[in-house]
Amino acid sequence: MIAKERVKALAQEIGFHACGVTLPKSIPEAEETFEAWRKQGKHGEMKYLEDYQVRRKQFWGRFSQARSVIVLGVNYFSSQTVPGTVAKKGTDYSLSPFSVARNVPGTDSNLTGRIARYAWGRDYHQVISERLELLKTRLRQEVGRELFFESAVDTKPLLERTLAQRAGLGFMGKQTQLLSLQFGPWLFLAELITDLELEPDQPFQGSCGTCRLCIDECPTDAIDESGTIDARICIAYLTIEHKGEIPEALRPKIGNWVFGCDECLNVCPYTAKQKETSWEELKAQEGFGPELHLLELFEIKSNGAYEKHFSESPISRANRKQLLRNACVVLGNLGREEATPYLKKALEDSSDLVREYAEWAIKRIQERKKGINLFHPSSV
Numbered sequence: 001m002i003a004k005e006r007v008k009a010l011a012q013e014i015g016f017h018a019c020g021v022t023l024p025k026s027i028p029e030a031e032e033t034f035e036a037w038r039k040q041g042k043h044g045e046m047k048y049l050e051d052y053q054v055r056r057k058q059f060w061g062r063f064s065q066a067r068s069v070i071v072l073g074v075n076y077f078s079s080q081t082v083p084g085t086v087a088k089k090g091t092d093y094s095l096s097p098f099s100v101a102r103n104v105p106g107t108d109s110n111l112t113g114r115i116a117r118y119a120w121g122r123d124y125h126q127v128i129s130e131r132l133e134l135l136k137t138r139l140r141q142e143v144g145r146e147l148f149f150e151s152a153v154d155t156k157p158l159l160e161r162t163l164a165q166r167a168g169l170g171f172m173g174k175q176t177q178l179l180s181l182q183f184g185p186w187l188f189l190a191e192l193i194t195d196l197e198l199e200p201d202q203p204f205q206g207s208c209g210t211c212r213l214c215i216d217e218c219p220t221d222a223i224d225e226s227g228t229i230d231a232r233i234c235i236a237y238l239t240i241e242h243k244g245e246i247p248e249a250l251r252p253k254i255g256n257w258v259f260g261c262d263e264c265l266n267v268c269p270y271t272a273k274q275k276e277t278s279w280e281e282l283k284a285q286e287g288f289g290p291e292l293h294l295l296e297l298f299e300i301k302s303n304g305a306y307e308k309h310f311s312e313s314p315i316s317r318a319n320r321k322q323l324l325r326n327a328c329v330v331l332g333n334l335g336r337e338e339a340t341p342y343l344k345k346a347l348e349d350s351s352d353l354v355r356e357y358a359e360w361a362i363k364r365i366q367e368r369k370k371g372i373n374l375f376h377p378s379s380v
């Protein structure tokens with residue numbers, strides 16, 4: 001036997017920032033929310049979520065020996081400042097280029113796109129899995145017998161935020177992230193399902209109250225009043241998970257996000273709880289950091305070269321043509337003419353999608369120029 005407090009102390013020694021325990025059982029209210037969301041098609045093209053309900057049942061069914069779920073949180077906040085501004089709701093980017101990018105004529109140094117903070121460092125799936133292995137070893141040593149473990153980081157058919165709320169790590173914010181009183185929304189979640197009998201923690205009770213900053217500030221209005229997301233119009237989904245066309249009306253709203261989006265996390269008052277992560281692997285210098293130089297991306301000519309370039313980064317979740325599509329959208333939104341020669345070269349890219357978006361971006365830059373002449377005559 002091992003006491004829950006000892007498990008938590010070991011998790012902390014290994015570097016986890018939060019740890020709680022809950023029971024390995026289904027959570028009907030959350031599952032109903034999930035199914036209703038999926039039936040409305042709000043998961044978009046994320047096929048892996050379509051049979052989630054069935055896979056989740058099979059998942060728990062395979063582990064009849066499971067007695068507890070140890071839920072772990074990893075603070076991934078890294079404080080490097082992000083140049084450039086964000087896609088502000090209500091701004092018409094076709095008319096106001098300076099709200100998106102600093103305009104330094106004659107240099108391409110700020111032809112960059114923003115990366116969501118979760119992807120600044122090394123791929124968290126790999127990094128967290130390594131520490132979960134350490135925790136398993138320490139627990140086995142401590143208990144002195146073989147133990148059953150099944151670990152999960154993001155990819156297993158589990159409702160990770162609901163499990164974390166049950167295990168006392170925080171509460172579900174209106175932007176649908178688990179909010180921790182210690183770390184705000186900047187926690188990755190992971191689980192160890194085990195046959196250890198541990199006393200469950202009390203679920204965390206909390207709410208956003210009347211705050212609705214995330215709902216109001218989401219550039220695409222993706223957050224529902226009832227606290228779910230319409231993934232089909234969420235910038236994180238569009239730039240990471242979505243493989244094909246981005247509806248034209250949404251492209252300007254993407255602003256300068258080239259991979260993921262943090263708008264609803266950045267505006268959250270709980271962001272004030274942020275602390276620098278103690279995990280070096282998750283810091284900006286271990287990966288691509290807060291922004292990508294967009295023109296350089298066009299130098300990556302093959303899928304193989306792309307996969308190699310991003311192999312250690314969460315950015316590898318998107319493929320080459322998706323990321324180049326996103327780069328074209330951002331370049332169109334930035335409206336800087338220095339990008340046009342690069343975009344013209346991209347008109348010969350091997351991917352139809354990239355060629356199409358390069359064409360769109362070239363047109364948009366031209367339109368933007370007309371817009372500047374019309375509305376900002378002093379700025380040309």
Ligand code: B12
Nearest residue numbers: 030034037116154159160176177178188189228236260261
């Ligand atoms: C699919 C997915 C996405 C999709 C859909 C997002 C979403 N909100 O569902 C997309 C691609 C858009 C996405 C984006 C992001 N994601 Co994501 N994503 C997931 C994934 C794989 C599944 C989420 C899921 O089940 N969605 C289904 C819908 C129905 O969930 P929901 O609307 O929030 O409703 C749930 C809860 O709110 C709750 N609930 C709602 N109402 C009620 C009512 C009651 C009574 C109860 C009890 C519960 C309850 O139950 C529902 C089911 O869990 C999880 C990993 C996992 N396996 O859990 C990571 C995860 C949620 N993502 C994560 C992260 C970090 C992000 C991003 C911040 C990355 C980025 N910067 O680009 C953004 C944030 C965008 C946002 N505001 O959600 C983290 C969140 C960590 C945290 N602190 O919460 C997770 C947990 C991954 C991880 N292991 O760390 N993601």
